[in-house]
Amino acid sequence: MSSNPFYIEISKENLIYNNNYLQKTYNSKLLPVLKANAYGHDINIVSSILYESGVKEFAVARLCEGYKILENENLKDCKILIFETVDQEDYPNLDSRIILSANTFEDLKNMVEKGVPTEQIQIKIDFGFGRNGIFFQEVEELKEYIEKYDLKFSGIYSHLYALEKDEGAEVIEEFKKVILFLGKDRFQMTHIQNSEGIYLHGNSNFFTHIRPGIYIYGIQEPGIHMENIKQVLTLKGKIDSIRQLKNKKYLAYSTKESTKIVGDENIAKIKIGYGDGFLKLNTFTQCVINGKKFIINSITMDNSFIQVDESVKIGDEVILYPDFNDVFFKLNVHIVELICLLSPRLKRVIV
Known part of the structure; x- marks a missing residue:
């Protein structure tokens, strides 16, 4: 009696190749996105392979995904950015490798007041996508707050998607101005380009990281072809x-x-x-x-x-x-x- 179940083959060689290719081509550190079980590939397998290749920083959507990565005891000095807002009840026992997103001004104030170290906080700025982020219109108030308490953070970021190239370029320039206005030296990491943003805008070397999602897995956007990446x-x-x-x-x-x-x-x-x-x-x-x-x-x-x-x-x-x-x-x-x-x-x- 035959068994013959189906399985998913993960190419370690292609994953490492994509990582190295993106770093070299865009002369930037990577913040690979591993949400949704690493886009179905397996979050533990992908994080382990990338960590062995020298990647120490990852991004996921939810806190449970971050802790899933940390089940691997070998990933001792990695950092994991959580995109979605985390419940306040999770603050007291937060692993030091977990980085929270301040998706609203209230998020940021709550984290600081509850004792979350600002080295474990990244600020997200919303330029009009209506999903997450401190509103662009609140930046002046944000600056006053940061300067009042002399705060320094893990990072600051925003998001590009479904933007025409010229419009996306304008958002990138606005984001640069926000970072300079708030004080670039207050942020260890700065990033805005997701996979499509990488393809359309490259890397200006102003930001510390690019943030590939589908490209790290060799997946293309319909109608957009990233040369040389390989399917994993x-x-x-x-x-x-x-x-x-x-x-x-x-x-x-x-x-x-x-x-x-x-x-x-x-x-x-x-x-x-x-x-x-x-x-x-x-x-x-x-x-x-x-x-x-x-x-x-x-x-x-x-x-x-x-x-x-x-x-x-x-x-x-x-x-x-x-x-x-x-x-x-x-x-x-x-x-x-x-x-x-x-x-x-x-x-x-x-x-």
């Missing part, structure tokens, strides 16, 4: 079984007609389904078997079914999401939205 994740497994459905009405829970099976009725089963985060949305997309493309006809909780020809045998390797960009054009969904959902029951394997 591959979702693969093997054919578990093959059945002939001739003279049968159903494939799993659906009629053969609704699953678009035509002609040859050899159906291969693979052990992955929406219970693994491989959504039904992927029905009628392509996979690759032995270098040849085939259509996925049906997806259930634990299995998916592919119409194959006689060249396909039990145990043959199957690659899902063989072309990340093609996913967007077929489903109108960014690949990140799909790989972030890949379940922990899919083993991650370093190659």
Whole structure:
């Protein structure tokens, strides 16, 4: 009886290559973003590989993700920036390696009043995105507060996304002015460029770090191509079984007609389904078997079914999401939205 479960292959070589390429090309330190289980790659694997490569600073969305990284006792001197606001009840037992974001003026005042060291605080400035950050209009009041208590911080940052190049450049210039107005020497780290911002604006050497999310994993934005970065994740497994459905009405829970099976009725089963985060949305997309493309006809909780020809045998390797960009054009969904959902029951394997 064959097993043939699916798994996620993480290329250590490509992850290190992307890290080194981005640092060298943009002459900057990196603050890699490892939120959402490192975009589905596995937060412990990615943080460990990058740490071994010399990266000591990471960013995540939530406090629980920061502590997940710190489960690795080898990451003794790393720093982890938390993007989202942290509950005040978590302040007293805060690990010294955790850096909090002041996403409002009230956040900042509460942290200082509750005794959070300012060396564990980064200020976020909002230039109009409406998500997080101290409003640009509050900068003068912020300056008065900082000078009154002579505060120095872990860093200051902002965010670029969905901006035209010229508009993004204007925001970057405004952010530089804010940093100089507040006092550049008050901040150990300064950063604004996410992956798209890196591509559009490079690095002016004014900021201490660039902040790659998808680029550290070799993932491209649809319509934007970053030269030379390499894909880190591959979702693969093997054919578990093959059945002939001739003279049968159903494939799993659906009629053969609704699953678009035509002609040859050899159906291969693979052990992955929406219970693994491989959504039904992927029905009628392509996979690759032995270098040849085939259509996925049906997806259930634990299995998916592919119409194959006689060249396909039990145990043959199957690659899902063989072309990340093609996913967007077929489903109108960014690949990140799909790989972030890949379940922990899919083993991650370093190659």
